[in-house]
Amino acid sequence: MLTSRLVGLAMTSVVVLGGVAAPPALAADVDAPTRVGLAGGVVEVVAEPAPGESSGSTAGTTAGLLLADGTLVAVDGLTAGVTSGAQVGVEVTGEPSDALAAGTALDVVPGTVRVTAAAPQPTTAAVEAPPRPVTVVVADLGAGDERVPTDDELTTMVATASDYWSDQSDGRITFTTAGPPVRYGSRLACTDDVGVWNEAQARSGFRYGEGGHLLVVLLDEGTGCRRGLSSRGPDVGTGGFVTLSTVSDPALTARELGHNLGLGRADTFECTEDERQDYATPSGRPVPPCWAVAYGDGLDVMSDSYFYETPPSLSAAGRASIGLLRPEEQRSVAGAGTTVVELAPLAGPHRAGVKDLSVTDPRSGVVYRVENRVAVGRDASTMRGFRSPDGLRVLRTPGLPGGSTLVLDPTPTERWDLEDSADLKRTLQPGDVWRSATGGVEIRTTPQPDGRALARVSLARDGEAHDVLRTTTTTLAATTLYREGTTRVRGTVFGGPGVMPPEGTVTVDVAGTSTSAVVAPDGSFAVDVTPPTGGEQVLRASFTPTSPDWWTPSSTERTVAVSEATPVEVVFTTATGVRPDAVTPAVLDVRLPRQGVVDGTVTVTGAAGLLATAPVADGAARLALPLLPGGTHPLVVAYDGGRDARPGTRSLTLEVRRVGSTTAVGVASAPSGLRAGVLSVDVASPLAATGVVDVLQHDRLVASGTVADGTALVFLGRLDVGTHDLVVAYRGDTSVGPSRTSLRLPVARTTSTVRAVAPRGVTTAGGQPVVVRVRAGDAPATGVVRLDTGSRTVTKVALVDGQARLLLPRLPAGRQTLDVVYDGTATTAPSTRQVTVSVSR
Known part of the structure; x- marks a missing residue:
């Protein structure tokens, strides 16, 4: 469930319109509420469901502004026409200080909202950037006795989210803790979202809008708090606020930081008793028995995914919206006609092909996004757990208000339930068709090797019909055939100019025999035929499409003369007798069992051309082939007939094994x-x-x-x-x-080194600084350094850029030895350095 709330970043101070400064008309009315003018930049906020709320419901929109002193003030009614990052001016009723004290929101004076400046052009994650600092705060609301997370657990929480976003962004987005967690007790209620962030800012020194993230962990067991709340940034670089009530849900942490990066919800369209495949209806809204579910896309990290141990992938459309896809990973289709695009698995390797296909409906202008979901990588456990089949998914962008994507349902009446509450089968399967609400878009799919899939997109304008069936043409190349001799017949299946070649099988018939072969990706085919009789024969090639609702069958034929041929027999062997492999060349023993074969030449050709040749002696020849790479190699062994015999050929296949490693x-x-x-x-x-x-x-x-x-x-x-x-x-x-x-x-934790410079002129009064520098490997360390006298810690200071100044306490006169102790962090080991000071009275 999403509760939308807007928060503003003030660029000017508060302007008081009530009280002494009120206009005469307002001052004359002693009962009129105080009116205050506020101005600032808007930030959208999204929330996880509160206890008792069902996932998929919505609870309205609130808004607020961040005043010049950094204080957030919630405001009700600032929604229409306001986008994150825009500058606005607004009048509200009530005093901000009163609302803050009560943990309530101010009300907008109707008609006073004005946008003073549009949101700036958002930045995207086009290049790799330094890790984004996350200021972690633990606020104990005192309402329960739940376990308190350790510093290591909090650091691991951020590191796990960083690993997720690094994986999704190909290393361009990462996070790191800004320093040791800040811990304190609080008297606020967890429902005071603005108050929690105000207090956390004051305690930690965090400033919104400088590229960092404030992550507040609430210790709130028993108080009925939300699992998560976060601000939705206008782009990937602004940063934002996050509130969590748990540190053990990696999907929740990744999603809330995703909202900070500018991402909205991942919603879904449910339709289990109707054939409707698209969200749009004549009224523009879904009607029973179909409905939309906020946070309902179970295969997207931006959904209500609290049950994931491994967060699933961010949708391709979501990645594209914040610059995580490269140009070569995106394609667009518009206009009319049919286009075929191969899509790589979304959770597969980066830079491995097209991940995001944008399709514009020519009848409505609605943009649909197509992605290929396969149970590999981060999607493996989620798709297997949901029993979701591999295949194409179709989404609308934008989807519902406050959301980024809305996944549609190619199989609306089919259902694989999770506790009978969700339709989890939403991938387009071969043989099925997805149609947009207007009928202007039709999408089909064909699986390919390595999890890839072809998206066949047909677009038709108003009044036009879809060009679903494409006409194919089959051609045969001229060839010479021999009775009882094997000849490779070649040809092409053509689907039209600028169109991907058809997929299917070609069957070649001649003299009562039939042989078939699959059409190659370039549209060519090669079929080995062995006519049993000679003379004039009809050679016929017939194409059968894999998808008969997409391609038409076709055929061609020609009359050929089948000549008498010399049979060619071939036996594979090697010099050592083992099977041929990549380091053991094959030897072909060729026999020509026909009277009159006394001379001539035998040649062996493969895909790369001539491989070997040898003269015929006593009706036989031996040919040593060169080393061939591992795999299947089609060969043609041809006898030229010599002076008096007839030629003959034999097509065969040589399997070359790969060598071990x-x-x-x-x-x-x-x-x-x-x-x-x-x-x-x-x-x-x-x-x-x-x-x-x-x-x-x-x-x-x-x-x-x-x-x-x-x-x-x-x-x-x-x-x-x-x-x-x-x-x-x-x-x-x-x-x-x-x-x-x-x-x-x-x-292991990175080794740290401590350097400490003792002050001179130390007196018993103390107060002089010990200058400390701590390095974690080659970099400045983070964390806390302290000064110990014996077993007692007298000073403790956080490192800033690897440095700190520790003030000496009161010390007795004479030479005193103190320990400068660096406690280390989750990633850096502790270390200690002793300093000796001479203390005078």
Whole structure:
């Protein structure tokens, strides 16, 4: 459930319109409420369901402004025509101080809202940026005795969310804690959302709008608080506010920070008793038995996803809206006609193909987005848990008010329920058609290897019909056939200019025999035929489409003369007798069992051309082939007939095995809490291995590296402190088979060093500073440093840019030894340095 609330960032001070400064008409009315003029920039706020609220309901819109002193004031009624980041002026009834004290909202004076400046052009995550600082605050509301999260748990919460957004953004968006968590007790009610943020700002020193994030964790068991609340930024760079009531829900933390980045809800359209596939109706709103559900898209991180251990992917449309997709990962279709686009799996590797297809309905102008969801990567556990089949999803952008996307339902009357409450089967399957509400868009799909899928989009304007059936043309190349001799017949299936070639099977008939082959991606086909009789015959090629509702069948034929041929028999062997592989060349023993074969030449050709040739002796020939890469190689063995015999051919297939490999891994550079590690990988094989090696943890891709000449360096991202069980998997290449090994990789906290400079002229009165610098590896450390005398801590200060000044306490005269102690953080180890001072009276 979403509760929308607007909060403003004031760029001017408050203007009081009531009391002494009120206009005469207002001053004459002693009962008139105080009117105050406010001005500022607007920020939208979204909320998780409160206890007792059902997911999918909505509860209205509130608004407010952030005054010049940084105080947030909630305002009711500031909704129409107001967008996040816009500058507005408004008059409200009541005093801001009174509303703040009561934890209530001010009311807008009707007709006084005015937009003084449009929202600036939003920034996107087009390039990699430094980690975004997150100021973590723990506010104990005193209403329960629930467990208090430790500093390490809070740091891990932020780090887990950072890992998620780094994965979604290809490393361009990350987060880090800005310092040690700030902890305090509070007398506020958790329903005072604005008050909680005001108090957290005052306690932590956080300033909204400077690119950072304020994350408030409420200890509120038993108070009926929301699970999450956050501001929706106007872009990815502004930052924002987040309130959480739990630190153990990684999907919730990732989603609330996603709202800070400018993302809205992921909603869904439910229609279980009607054939309607689109949200739009003649009235513009859904009608029973169809309805829209806020936060209902269970396969999107921006949904109400509290039950996810592994947050699912952000939709392709959501990624595109904040600049997380590159131009080559996006395609647009508009106008009329039919277009075929191949879509890569959304949760697959980055830069692997088109992820987001934008389709504009020519009849309504509504923009639909198409993405390919496959149970791989971050989507694997969610889709398997929901029993969602792989396939295309169709979404509307924007969707409901306050939302970013609305996923539609290609199978409205089919249902796979989770506790009988949600329709979770929303992927378009082969053979099905999705149609827009106007009928101007029709989308079909065909699965491809490696989880890819073809989206076949047909657009038709008003009064036009969809060009669903495309006419195909089948052609045959001229060829010579021989009785009892195998000849490869070639041809093409053509679907029209500028159109992806049809998919299907071609069957070639001649002299009572039939042979079939699949049409290649470029539209060509090659079929081996062996006519049993000679003379004049009809050679016929027939195309059968895979999708008969998309392509028409077609055929062609020609009359050919089938000549008498010399039979060609072939036996594969090798010099060692083993099967051919990438390091063992094949040898072909060719026999020509027909009288009169005394001379001539036998040739072997493959896809790359001529492979071998040998003379015929005693009706036979032996041909040694060159080394071939692993895989299937179609070959044609041809006898030229010599002086007196007839020619003959034989088509066959040679399977060349890949050679084996073994993978070994070492640590080239050990990782630590703040430093990324580097793995060295060696792939041993009879051939120099090439390709890609992946580092996996629990089936999740951690990093990849390129193998060249059997070796690779894999640069790991930042890993949490602890021991990581990794799998290093070499994918293999055309000639070298895959292999894998495991690695237990310890990640220790980064070593810290403390330098302390003792003051001179120390007296018993104390107060002189000990200047401290702490380094975490090569970088300034964060955290807290303290000054101990014996077992007692006398001063404790937070590091700023790795530095602090510790003031000496009162000390007795003489030489005194003190300990400067750095406590460390979740990622940096502690360290200590002693300083000695001479104290005079």
